[in-house]
Amino acid sequence: MFSYLFSPMKLRGLELKNRIIMPAMGTKFPKDNEVTEQLIQYHVDRAKGGSGLNMVEVTGVHQPSVPGIYPSLGEDRFIPGMKRLTDAIHEAGGKAGVQLWQGSIAVAAHQGIQVIVASDLELAPGYVVKGADKALIDELTTCYGKAAHRAVEAGYDCVEVHMAHNYILHSFLSPAINKRTDEYGGTFENRARFPLAVIESIRKNIPDDMPLFMRIDAQDDYLENGMTIEDVIAFCKLAKEAGVDVLDISRGNIISAGIKFEVPPIDLPRAFNIENAARIRRETGMVTMGVGRINDPELADRLLQEDKLDLVGIGRAQLADPEFCNKSKEGRLDDIVRCVGCNQGCYDACESHVIPHITCLRNPALGKENEYRISKTKKPKTVLIAGGGMAGMEAADVLYARGHHPVLCEASDRLGGQFLLAGEAPRKLEMKLAAMSKGEQITRRGVDVRLNAPVTPALIEELKPDVVINAIGALPIIPPIPGINLPHVKNSHEILGGKASVEGNVVVIGGGLVGLETAEYLSDKGCKVTVVEMLEGLGTDLGTTRKVCVMENLYMEGVTQMPNCKCLEITGDGVVVDNGGEKQTIPCDYVVAAVGVHSADFSAEEALCKEKGIPVYTIGDAEKPRRAIDATADAARIAREI
Structure with missing residues (x-):
C-alpha cells in the first residue's frame, strides 16, 4: 500500500x-x-x-x-x-x-552557556551580546x-x-x-x-x-x-x-x-x-x-x-x-x-523549565518506552470505568491489552467526552475525529463499552467490580455573578455541544482557552463577540504556538478583547463590568459563561466502594481540572498499576 x-x-x-x-x-x-x-x-x-x-x-x-x-x-x-x-x-x-x-539565542535561557550571535544584540536592558x-x-x-x-x-x-x-x-x-x-x-x-x-x-x-x-x-x-x-x-x-x-x-x-x-x-x-x-x-x-x-x-x-x-x-x-x-x-x-x-x-x-522531557497526549508511553511496555497481568480483574472520555478510553485500552476485563460505562450516547467539544471549535476537527477513532479502536479490540450507562451505586452493586476508575470528568463552573441564571445566559459546553444557540451581540465571560475558542466559534457563526477576562492577559493557559494562532484569529475576526475586566452583574440587556476601576455596561443579546470547570460529583459511588472494600482510582478532570495530556497520562499510569 x-x-x-x-x-x-x-x-x-x-x-x-x-x-x-x-x-x-x-x-x-x-x-x-x-x-x-x-x-x-x-x-x-x-x-x-x-x-x-x-x-x-x-x-x-x-x-x-x-x-x-x-x-x-x-x-x-x-x-x-x-x-x-x-x-x-x-x-x-x-x-x-x-x-x-x-x-545562537535559543540557548540564552540556560545559565552558564555561551550565547553567540551574528551581530550585536541587546538580550536585556543594558545586556548586549557582541556579534561573533x-x-x-x-x-x-x-x-x-x-x-x-x-x-x-x-x-x-x-x-x-x-x-x-x-x-x-x-x-x-x-x-x-x-x-x-x-x-x-x-x-x-x-x-x-x-x-x-x-x-x-x-x-x-x-x-x-x-x-x-x-x-x-x-x-x-x-x-x-x-x-x-x-x-x-x-x-x-x-x-x-x-x-x-x-x-x-x-x-x-x-x-x-x-x-x-x-x-x-x-x-x-x-x-x-x-x-x-x-x-x-x-x-x-x-x-x-x-x-x-x-x-x-x-x-x-x-x-x-x-x-x-x-x-x-x-x-x-x-x-x-x-x-x-x-x-x-x-x-x-x-x-x-x-x-x-x-x-x-x-x-x-x-x-517549559518544569516539564522534564517531551511526552504525548495521544501516547503517554513516549519517553517511557521500556517502562511502559505492556505486560500481561497474572490476576485478571473486572475494572469498572466511569466515563468514556479520553482518560477513560486510554485506561480501558491499556487494561484490556494487559488481560484485565474493563467495563467502560459512558453516561451519554457517544465516547469522547470533552475532546468532542474541543473538536467543535474552529480548526480543531482533528480532535473530534481522534476521539471518535479511539472509541472505534477500543470497541473493535473487544472492550466492553456501554453507552447511555451512567455509573451509579446500583450498577456497582450489580457488576461487583474488583476495581473502579472514576473518569467522569468535569462540569462547567457557574460563577456567582448576579443575573447568571437569566434565560439568555448560557455556558460554553452548551454552545460547543450544540445544546444552545445564541445570536447578535454576545459577551463571553472568561478569556482562557475554552472562552477564546467559544468566542471564535460564535464569531464564525456571525455573532459580534466581546471577551471579558479578569486577568491581565487572555489565553494564559494556551501554549505558545496555539496562542499565536488563536489570538491572530480573534484579531482578524474583530472579537473585542477586554482583559483586566471583572464581571459584576448580568442584566437583561447587558453585562456590568469593572474595567480597570471604571464601571461600565456592555450591551448584549446573550452571555456565555466560560470560566472553567469543576470535578463532577462521584461521592455516593466512592462511599459505596469504600464500604465494600473496592479500590477507587480517580483520573483526569475527575480528580482535578487540568489539560487533556494530564488526563491520558493519569490513565496510562493507573492502568499499568492495577
Missing part, C-alpha cells in the same frame, strides 16, 4: 527503504549532553516501527554553547554514547542521521567539521546542517537578523560566506558516499527585510555546489509570531509548507524533503505521487504512534493513533 511512500531511494551511498524521514525533534532526553537509554529506546521504537531514517535532534558542535539537555558532538568523549545510539537504530532495522547545530568576531567564526567553522568527523566515527549514515529557526547559521544568512558591516554582513554574498564555509567544512570531514542534508526555512516569516523564497533558492544553489545533497524545507523563527510555523499546531492546515518546498525543489533541481503537519499516509503518498517532494518528514505522527509507518504500509489505517497537533507534550514541554 502507498507505493510512492514506501518505495526505496538511494542518496549517494545511503539506501533508504522508504521515503519517510523522522525529522530531528528536541526531546530533553539527553543528560549532560550524553546519550541516555531513554533516547536510545525512543529511537529504537520508531526504527522498529518502520521509519526510513531517524534524524537525531539538534546536536551541538561547539561545547561551550551547548545546554545539557541537548546531545553533543562537540568533543570526542561523546562518540561512544552516539555509537550506542546508532548501533541500536541499525539493529532495529533503521538508518541514523544527526543534525549539527549551534543554537572573525576568530570565533573560524572556530565555529572548524567545530562543525570536527563534529561531522565524529558523527562518521559514531556510525551515522548521514548528517544534516541546521540552517533555520534563528540558529547561528540562519542568523548570519538573514538580513533581518544580521546587521554586520564587515565581510560577513550586508550583501547576500557576504551573509552567505560563513554558512557556505560551514557546509564545505562538513563536506570535507565526511566520506564522499555520505549524503549531506540541510534544513533551511522556506522564507523569513514576520521578519522585516528577511529572507525571501527567492533568496533561499539562490542560497540553496550555492549550497548544492558546496556539497549539500538534500534540502529539508522548514519554516518559522523564534523571535516573532512565525514560531507557529516551526512546530505547527492544529490551527495550521496539513502540508501548509509543501508548495514552498515544491517550488524550491523545482528551481534548484535538488532532492527535497517537505515537512509541516504531514500526519496522514494518504496525504504523504499523494505529495510524492504529484512529484512535489522526494522525501517526507513525518515527525509528531511518529511520536503519537511509533508504529505509524508499519501500520500505514500494511493498510491498518484505522489502527493509527493520530497526532492532533495539540503541541502540549512536545513543543510546550521543550519550552
Whole structure:
C-alpha cells in the first residue's frame, strides 16, 4: 500500500527503504549532553516501527554553547554514547542521521552557556551580546567539521546542517537578523560566506558516499527585510555546489509570531509548507524533503505521487504512534493513533523549565518506552470505568491489552467526552475525529463499552467490580455573578455541544482557552463577540504556538478583547463590568459563561466502594481540572498499576 511512500531511494551511498524521514525533534532526553537509554529506546521504537531514517535532534558542535539537555558532538568523549545510539537504530532495522547545530539565542535561557550571535544584540536592558568576531567564526567553522568527523566515527549514515529557526547559521544568512558591516554582513554574498564555509567544512570531514542534508526555512516569516523564497533558492544553489545533497524545507523563527510555523499546531492546515518546498525543489533541481503537519499516509503518498517532494518528514505522527509507518504500509489505517497537533507534550514541554522531557497526549508511553511496555497481568480483574472520555478510553485500552476485563460505562450516547467539544471549535476537527477513532479502536479490540450507562451505586452493586476508575470528568463552573441564571445566559459546553444557540451581540465571560475558542466559534457563526477576562492577559493557559494562532484569529475576526475586566452583574440587556476601576455596561443579546470547570460529583459511588472494600482510582478532570495530556497520562499510569 502507498507505493510512492514506501518505495526505496538511494542518496549517494545511503539506501533508504522508504521515503519517510523522522525529522530531528528536541526531546530533553539527553543528560549532560550524553546519550541516555531513554533516547536510545525512543529511537529504537520508531526504527522498529518502520521509519526510513531517524534524524537525531539538534546536536551541538561547539561545547561551550551547548545546554545539557541537548546531545553533543562537540568533543570526542561523546562518540561512544552516539555509537550506542546508532548501533541500536541499525539493529532495529533503521538508518541514523544527526543534525549539527549551534543554537545562537535559543540557548540564552540556560545559565552558564555561551550565547553567540551574528551581530550585536541587546538580550536585556543594558545586556548586549557582541556579534561573533572573525576568530570565533573560524572556530565555529572548524567545530562543525570536527563534529561531522565524529558523527562518521559514531556510525551515522548521514548528517544534516541546521540552517533555520534563528540558529547561528540562519542568523548570519538573514538580513533581518544580521546587521554586520564587515565581510560577513550586508550583501547576500557576504551573509552567505560563513554558512557556505560551514557546509564545505562538513563536506570535507565526511566520506564522499555520505549524503549531506540541510534544513533551511522556506522564507523569513514576520521578519522585516528577511529572507525571501527567492533568496533561499539562490542560497540553496550555492549550497548544492558546496556539497549539500538534500534540502529539508522548514519554516518559522523564534523571535516573532512565525514560531507557529516551526512546530505547527492544529490551527495550521496539513502540508501548509509543501508548495514552498515544491517550488524550491523545482528551481534548484535538488532532492527535497517537505515537512509541516504531514500526519496522514494518504496525504504523504499523494505529495510524492504529484512529484512535489522526494522525501517526507513525518515527525509528531511518529511520536503519537511509533508504529505509524508499519501500520500505514500494511493498510491498518484505522489502527493509527493520530497526532492532533495539540503541541502540549512536545513543543510546550521543550519550552517549559518544569516539564522534564517531551511526552504525548495521544501516547503517554513516549519517553517511557521500556517502562511502559505492556505486560500481561497474572490476576485478571473486572475494572469498572466511569466515563468514556479520553482518560477513560486510554485506561480501558491499556487494561484490556494487559488481560484485565474493563467495563467502560459512558453516561451519554457517544465516547469522547470533552475532546468532542474541543473538536467543535474552529480548526480543531482533528480532535473530534481522534476521539471518535479511539472509541472505534477500543470497541473493535473487544472492550466492553456501554453507552447511555451512567455509573451509579446500583450498577456497582450489580457488576461487583474488583476495581473502579472514576473518569467522569468535569462540569462547567457557574460563577456567582448576579443575573447568571437569566434565560439568555448560557455556558460554553452548551454552545460547543450544540445544546444552545445564541445570536447578535454576545459577551463571553472568561478569556482562557475554552472562552477564546467559544468566542471564535460564535464569531464564525456571525455573532459580534466581546471577551471579558479578569486577568491581565487572555489565553494564559494556551501554549505558545496555539496562542499565536488563536489570538491572530480573534484579531482578524474583530472579537473585542477586554482583559483586566471583572464581571459584576448580568442584566437583561447587558453585562456590568469593572474595567480597570471604571464601571461600565456592555450591551448584549446573550452571555456565555466560560470560566472553567469543576470535578463532577462521584461521592455516593466512592462511599459505596469504600464500604465494600473496592479500590477507587480517580483520573483526569475527575480528580482535578487540568489539560487533556494530564488526563491520558493519569490513565496510562493507573492502568499499568492495577
